[in-house]
Amino acid sequence: MEQRQKTYAELIPELKDWNRGNGIDVEAWLRCVGSFEHAIAYTHLFWPDFVEHDDCILTSGFTEAGYQAWMQQTRGNRRAVESVINHRHILDLFGDPKLQPTRDQLVYVGRALKEIWSAKLRRDFPTRDITVSFPEGEYSELTDYEITFFQNEHTV
Numbered sequence: 001m002e003q004r005q006k007t008y009a010e011l012i013p014e015l016k017d018w019n020r021g022n023g024i025d026v027e028a029w030l031r032c033v034g035s036f037e038h039a040i041a042y043t044h045l046f047w048p049d050f051v052e053h054d055d056c057i058l059t060s061g062f063t064e065a066g067y068q069a070w071m072q073q074t075r076g077n078r079r080a081v082e083s084v085i086n087h088r089h090i091l092d093l094f095g096d097p098k099l100q101p102t103r104d105q106l107v108y109v110g111r112a113l114k115e116i117w118s119a120k121l122r123r124d125f126p127t128r129d130i131t132v133s134f135p136e137g138e139y140s141e142l143t144d145y146e147i148t149f150f151q152n153e154h155t156v
Helices: 003-011 013-019 024-034 037-045 062-074 080-088 103-124
Strands: 052-053 056-059 130-133 146-151
Touching: 003 013, 003 103, 013 024, 037 103, 052 103, 056 080, 056 130, 062 080, 080 146, 103 130, 103 146
Parallel strands: none
Antiparallel strands: 052 056, 130 146
C-alpha cells in the first residue's frame, strides 16, 4: 500500500502542490478536482462494452464497413482484424496535447488497462481464449505504447 502511494505521488506530480505545498493523497485530490462526468466517461475506457461479431470479439463502436475492409485487407485473418480494430494508442486516449505524459505514466495506464480488460473479457467471454497485449518496450515515440486484444484460436 505504501509503495502504491509513492507511485501515485510520482505519477501525479500535482499532488505535492496541494495543501499549501504539504501535499495530499490521491483520494483527496480526486475529491477536489474530479467530476462525475469524467468518472462516467472513464468507465467507457476502463470497463468498455465488448461485442461478438462474425466470431470476433470487438470493442463496441466499430463499423461494419471498417470491419469488412480489414477482413479483405487481411484475407480473412480474424485475429489480425481483432488486433487492429481493438488497438488503442495510450497517448491518444487523452486529447490535450499539452499534457506531455511521461513514459512511466503511459505504462502505468497501459498496465491497468491490460489487467482490467483481461478481467472484463474473461467475465464476458469465459469460453474464449483471449490475449490482451500491452508491450512495455523502450520506444522512441510515446505514441508507440498501445494496447489491443485478440482471440488466440483464430486462424486464417
